[in-house]
Amino acid sequence: MKGIRKVFLAINLDEKTKKHIAHKLDNLGSINDVVKRIDRENYHITLIYLGFVEDKEVADLCLDLKGSFSGVQSFDLLFDSFSWGPSKDKPKMLWLIGKKNLELMSLRGRIELAFKGSRNNILSEKKFKPHINLGRIIKKQISSDFKFSDIKEEISVSIPVECVSLMESVEEKGRIKHLTLEDFVLS
Secondary structure (H helix, E strand, O other), rough: OOOOOEEEEEEOHHHHHHHHHHHHHOOOOOOHHHHEOOOOOOEEEEEEEEEEEEEHHHHHHHHHHHHHOOOOOOOEEEEEEEEEEEEOOOOOOEEEEEOOOOHHHHHHHHHHHHHHOOOOHHHHOOOOOOOOEEEEOHHOOOOOOOOOOOOOOOOOOEEEEEEEEEEEEEEOOOOOEEEEEHHHHOO
16 A cells, blocks of 8 residues: 555653553553553554545645644643453453543544544544553453453553654554654644
8 A cells, every 4th residue: 555654643652651551561460461562662642543544645634733733732641540442341452541631622622623524534423532552452362261350450640741643553574663754742
C-alpha cells in the first residue's frame, strides 16, 4: 500500500511515565502469562483513529487540525486502574484506564469539529474512554481456570498533556512502530 498511511491522533507519554507503567505491569503476575505486551515505546493515548490516509492528504489533514488546538491550554490526565478492554465481558486487551476529564473531552470535541463534513466517516459512535493499550490477550495461553476479574495492582499516573501528535502506525521487521508525523503544541 505505497502512498497510504495508517494514522491516528494521540497523546504521547514521556519516557519516565512509560518506564513506571512497564514496572507496574511487571507486578501483575499471572496476567503477564496471558498478555502479549506492547513495546513500551508505543504507549500512547489514542484520541481519534483516522484510518488509512493517502500521503498527499497528510498536509491537508494537518492544516484542518491546526486550528483545533489554537488557545487550548495544557492539562493533566490521571490514570488509576488496570482493566480488560474493551470490556470485561469480551476482553481482548489489557488497558490502563484514565479518569474522566473535561479538558480532554473538550479537546476531542474540537478535533471532531475540524472533521465535520470532510472526514465524518472517522468519527466513532463508540463512547470514548481514555486508556493506554498495554497488551493483547493471547487466547491460546489462557487456561480454563483463568478468570478475567478486576486487577488489584494499585497505580496512579499523572500524564501532562502539552501536545497532540498525528501518528502513523508502521510495521517494521514484524513489529509495530508508531512514528510522529506532526506535533500540535498546546498553549
